[in-house]
Amino acid sequence: MSKLTTQLRARLEGLKRTIIEASDKPLILVKELSPRSRRHLLRHFLALEEKDRLLRFGTKLSDELVTRYVEKIDFTRDTIFGVYDRKLRLLGVGHLAFAPRETSRVSGATVKARVAEFGVSVSAAARGMGVGTKLFERGAMRCRNADVDTLYMHCLSSNKVMMHIARKAGMEIHRDYGEADAYLKLQPANSVTVFQEAMEEQVAMIDYIVKANMRALFKWVGKVTGIGKPKS
Numbered sequence: 001m002s003k004l005t006t007q008l009r010a011r012l013e014g015l016k017r018t019i020i021e022a023s024d025k026p027l028i029l030v031k032e033l034s035p036r037s038r039r040h041l042l043r044h045f046l047a048l049e050e051k052d053r054l055l056r057f058g059t060k061l062s063d064e065l066v067t068r069y070v071e072k073i074d075f076t077r078d079t080i081f082g083v084y085d086r087k088l089r090l091l092g093v094g095h096l097a098f099a100p101r102e103t104s105r106v107s108g109a110t111v112k113a114r115v116a117e118f119g120v121s122v123s124a125a126a127r128g129m130g131v132g133t134k135l136f137e138r139g140a141m142r143c144r145n146a147d148v149d150t151l152y153m154h155c156l157s158s159n160k161v162m163m164h165i166a167r168k169a170g171m172e173i174h175r176d177y178g179e180a181d182a183y184l185k186l187q188p189a190n191s192v193t194v195f196q197e198a199m200e201e202q203v204a205m206i207d208y209i210v211k212a213n214m215r216a217l218f219k220w221v222g223k224v225t226g227i228g229k230p231k232s
Contacts, residue, residue, distance in 0.1 A: 028131055030094075030138040031204035033080040035073075040082070042070045044090035048121060055159040056121040058179075081138050083131050086211055091126035094135030095119045096142060106183045110150040115183075116143045117152045122161060136165045141197050144189040152183045 033041070045053070045066045054060055061069070073080065073095075081094040097117045101107045104115040118139050122131045143151050153171070155162040157180045166173055171182040 028083055028129065028134045029204040029207050030081050030083055030134050030200065031208055032201055033075075033082045033093075035075050037080070037082065038070055038073070040084075040088070040090050041073070041080070041093060042067060044082075044093055044123065045070065045121065047123065049124065052121065052124070055156060055161070056119065058154070058156060079139070079142055081135050083126070083135065084208060084211065085126075086214075088208075088211055088215060090123070091129075092120065092122040092131035092135055094132075094139050096139045098146075098148070104150075104152065105154065105181060106150060106152050109152075109183055109185070112147065112149050114146075114148050115150045115152055116146075116148050117154065119153070119155075120162065120165070132161050132165055133168060136169060138197075138200065140169070140184070140186060141193055144186050144193050145197055147189070149186045149188070150183055151186060152181070154179065154181050156180070 045056075046063055048056065050060070053066070057069075077098060079096040079098075081096070082090045083092045085091050095118070097119070098114050099117065101110060101113060101115055104117075106115060109115075116139070118136060120132050120135050140151055143149070151171075153162055153166060157163070157175050157178050159180075162182075163173070163180065166180075166182040166184075169184055171184040173180055173182040
């Protein structure tokens with residue numbers, strides 16, 4: 001057997017293992033949300049356990065305050081990303097908030113006009129699936145394409161999800177009195193990042209439409225046939 005044949009076989013085996021491993025992992029599609037998604041957002045945040053709500057917002061918020069938060073999200077200024085399951089429930093939400101450099105805690109880290117702060121929440125059912133990381137990666141890509149070179153996170157030091165994301169991304173982390181600040185310097189945008197973000201959004205949108213249509217179809221079938229209705 002020639003050396004070239006051996007190398008080709010080794011590469012084929014490696015490719016086969018990669019495909020098998022990828023097939024075992026759930027497909028996570030990140031979709032940009034609009035004001036029409038407020039109902040889904042509110043349902044997601046209200047479903048978070050008390051400790052998870054504390055980690056997400058840095059303080060204990062009542063249902064009323066969570067509702068106000070969702071109602072006041074400025075979709076014209078900030079960008080909200082979500083990961084939906086097949087029942088159109090949000091498994092994870094990433095909030096990318098843009099602010100003038102002068103008002104940021106990391107104003108000295110950039111010369112750009114704006115910085116972006118990232119916050120993330122993941123439902124208990126989706127832990128360990130990489131949802132938070134995918135949301136962060138999409139947020140970082142949006143920053144690059146929006147000419148923002150500094151992505152910032154502020155959270156409690158006990159927030160393991162945020163700390164894991166920060167360390168995995170190579171962010172510079174500063175801890176102080178139970179809280180942590182982390183920021184990441186981003187590379188400028190290029191044609192690849194612009195195209196990639198557009199394609200990812202297109203795929204996520206198609207996936208959402210398919211799920212919504214299937215859900216509507218099942219509801220219609222159930223209404224017509226009576227399947228799924230409780231027996232009297």
